[in-house]
Amino acid sequence: MTYAWIKAGHLIFVIFWIAGLFMLPRYYIYHQEAAPGSDEEARWIDRERKLRNIILTPAMILVWVFGLTLAYTTGAWSQGWFHAKFALVLILSGYHGYMVSYGKKLARGERPVSGKALRIMNEVPGIATALIVILVIVRPF
Numbered sequence: 088m089t090y091a092w093i094k095a096g097h098l099i100f101v102i103f104w105i106a107g108l109f110m111l112p113r114y115y116i117y118h119q120e121a122a123p124g125s126d127e128e129a130r131w132i133d134r135e136r137k138l139r140n141i142i143l144t145p146a147m148i149l150v151w152v153f154g155l156t157l158a159y160t161t162g163a164w165s166q167g168w169f170h171a172k173f174a175l176v177l178i179l180s181g182y183h184g185y186m187v188s189y190g191k192k193l194a195r196g197e198r199p200v201s202g203k204a205l206r207i208m209n210e211v212p213g214i215a216t217a218l219i220v221i222l223v224i225v226r227p228f
């Protein structure tokens with residue numbers, strides 16, 4: 088019973104986290120299309136900060152807390168699919184950290200990466216989610 092509740096919590100916050108990761112680079116793309124110093128840019132900075140602080144970072148922390156609890160409960164550490172999933176989740180967490188720091192640079196008026204590069208990077212969460220779901224459901228190894 089407790090296990091089922093922890094798994095439900097895990098999946099609820101996985102959805103919030105991944106939804107936020109889909110949205111944040113999109114916001115950055117629109118932000119970079121606004122004129123530097125404009126009111127529109129100020130509105131994007133505010134939206135991005137709220138998305139990061141209210142949804143994205145709390146959701147990531149809770150996914151980790153519930154996920155690690157599941158891993159200790161089920162003994163997943165000894166299974167091959169979990170090693171691969173863990174590696175992908177580390178990459179996704181690194182991507183999250185990069186996107187958070189990118190937003191802080193944007194708020195300071197820097198625009199280090201082009202809109203095209205952001206569009207390409209925006210594919211990372213989708214690809215990682217597809218691979219992780221295949222690993223946890225199909226468990227090919």
Ligand code: HEM
Nearest residue numbers: 101105150151154155157158161163176216219220223224
């Ligand atoms: C942050 C670190 C994470 C850890 C430590 C973790 C760990 C786990 C563990 C141990 C399970 C239980 C498997 C079982 O029932 O035997 C699980 C279930 C699941 N995880 Fe994660 N997870 C993490 C992140 C994620 C992410 C980012 C996703 C999706 C993008 C995800 C998707 C799922 C799904 C769909 C299940 C349910 C599988 C089932 O029905 O058995 N997890 N997770």
